[in-house]
Structures are given as structure tokens and as C-alpha cells.
Amino acid sequence: DAGVTQSPTHLIKTRGQQVTLRCSPISGHKSVSWYQQVLGQGPQFIFQYYEKEERGRGNFPDRFSARQFPNYSSELNVNALLLGDSALYLCASSLLEGWMNEKLFFGSGTQLSVL
């Protein structure tokens, strides 16, 4: 079975532009979470979606938005890019919402560079 897939793997944008990152969860998984990992830091929670509804949001500005589609895939959008948005963006999926302490399965991430 395929794991969590993310596209694109690498992306270069300039300040002020907008970017859309895509994630396909493991087949059968209904929850998708997004994390940002800046170089030298651990992943930081951005969003969680379950059954197409936002279930949690981290401490990120409104420039960050996401959505989950009926097939449980997800997109993360970032508007008005800043240099500080340069990071590895990780998508993770889980079977259920996560209340039962199930583990997350991470994709390999999208490396975003903002110039």
C-alpha cells in the first residue's frame, strides 16, 4: 500500500506569492494533519482535518489555510509568502480523528523555499 504522498517535493517561490501544497493520505485514513518544520527545529502543528472538517489549528497567521476533499486528500495554501515561510511542510494521516492515541503516518514533505 502507498504511504502518505505529498506534491510537489520541492518548490521555489518569491515573496508575496501564493503556494498550494497537496497531500494524499494512506488509503482508508480519514484524518490529515499539516506540520511546518523549519531548519533546526521540530515539526510545528498547523492544521488537522477530519472528515473534511477542521479539528484543530496551530498558532499560524490567517495567511495559512487548508481544506480536505471528499476523497480525504488535502491542500495547504499559504498566501503572501514571507521569507520565514521557507520550511519543510509535512503532511500526516491517521485512520481516525486521533482521540484513541493512534499514531500518525508522515509523508516525506514538501520543501518550500521563499526567495
Place this chain on the structure above:
Amino acid sequence: DQQVKQNSPSLSVQEGRISILNCDYTNSMFDYFLWYKKYPAEGPTFLISISSIKDKNEDGRFTVFLNKSAKHLSLHIVPSQPGDSAVYFCAARVTNSGYALNFGKGTSLLVTP
């Protein structure tokens, strides 16, 4: 505000010896703790976890110890193997707050032959 801290950025251990990775946390509401391993160009992969109602969990060569009074947990790898060389992240969550994981900055483990 870093609620999960891994104060050792790197650790080098000889093959066959024990690797001990440490993690401290500040939020007393955390009730579930996980360790993830990350190789370059790959996403983090789940390694082992422990609930706050336990003080030890073992899975093969990997054991996690939790000391709630000290707000400290550690991951023991015995025996260490060169394939264990990776970045190890400690993570914690508050169950009733959803599934947001709070990660530490990671410890880079190098196991030398």
C-alpha cells in the same frame, strides 16, 4: 514557547552500546508521549509511545521511560546499530485537545561501527 525540549542536539555511540536520548517537557497536561525517527529526505516515522499512566514501555530494542514527577522521558536503544543513525524527535500531546503533537527540536544520533 518550547514545551518539549531535547537539550542534546547530537549524540554519538558505538555500535552495540546503549543509546540514551533524553526529553524534558513543561506542560503537566501532556498525557501521551511519542518518539519519532527521521532519516534525511524522509518524513518522521513512529517508533514508540507511552501513556502517562505508565512509566515504561518496551518494544524490541527500544524502551521509553517516563518520569512524570520530573517531567522527563528517555528513549533507550539497546544494542545500538548503524542503521539507527537518524534524528530522533520527542513529541507530546494533550489527549482532549485533539491530535496536535508538540515536538522537540530533535537529537541527531550517530552510531559508529
